[in-house]
Amino acid sequence: MKLAIVGYGKMGQMIERFAPEHGFTIHARINNAGELQHADGADVAVDFTNANAVSSNVETLAAMKIPLVVGTTGWLAEMEQVRATVKRHQSGLVWSANFSIGVNIFARLVEESARLMAARDEYGAWAWEIHHAAKKDSPSGTLLKLVNAMGKAGYTYPINQASSRVGYVPGTHEIGFDSAADTITLRHTARSREGFATGALKAAQWIIGKKGFHEFTEVIFT
DSSP: OEEEEESOSHHHHHHHHHGGGGTOEEEEEEOSGGGGGGGTTOSEEEEOSOHHHHHHHHHHHHHTTOOEEEOOOSOGGGHHHHHHHHHHHTOEEEEOSOOOHHHHHHHHHHHHHHHHHTTOTTOEEEEEEEEOTTOOSSSOHHHHHHHHHHHHTTOOSOEEEEEEEOTTOOOEEEEEEEOSSOEEEEEEEOOSSHHHHHHHHHHHHHHTTOOEEEEHHHHHHO
16 A cells, blocks of 8 residues: 655654554655645555645645545644535545544543533533643644533533643643542543554555545544
8 A cells, every 4th residue: 555644744754664564655755735746646645744734735635536644633623624625526534633542542431421420510620731842733632622522421511721832742631520529530641653653554544445534433433
């Protein structure tokens, strides 16, 4: 399988490192929109660029009939536009705010905890995350996903949200509930970017030959 890497930064290089283990050869390494034509002939592409580039990258790659895995965050406001682009070109796309399998399992645990806490007004809730200083979006897409999952589970009380950006932290997300009697804390800590790269490559394997807009949860839970 031929893989195009769109965005050859730290994540792109990590994906290249693990690509052979997932049956991929590197077809192209692309650093800017002007090089997207080099993806022609790839079986699938993986995008870890920046929020401002996602919509145009999807438009170009979908028109080339190249399915895409998007790990870039910070572009939720353009989600419906991207969905429409994928549908119009009858292409395929997998998106996630976080491609770590552990984080997605963690999100399920958070959702269930929120469901159990939905009627417990004696508890206050918080959501906090910390990432490396170079991460641009704040709060992280993963934290927004977790808070959204809590709302879908029926949790209607305020959730105090906070973010930290410092050093080289790969990513830690924490959800907590506090009462006068006790505190419950749920936390996921990433040790490196390896989990993100592995998940993105699993998604790339899965989307080949498929059409439509998909989330990573469909890859790992169905």
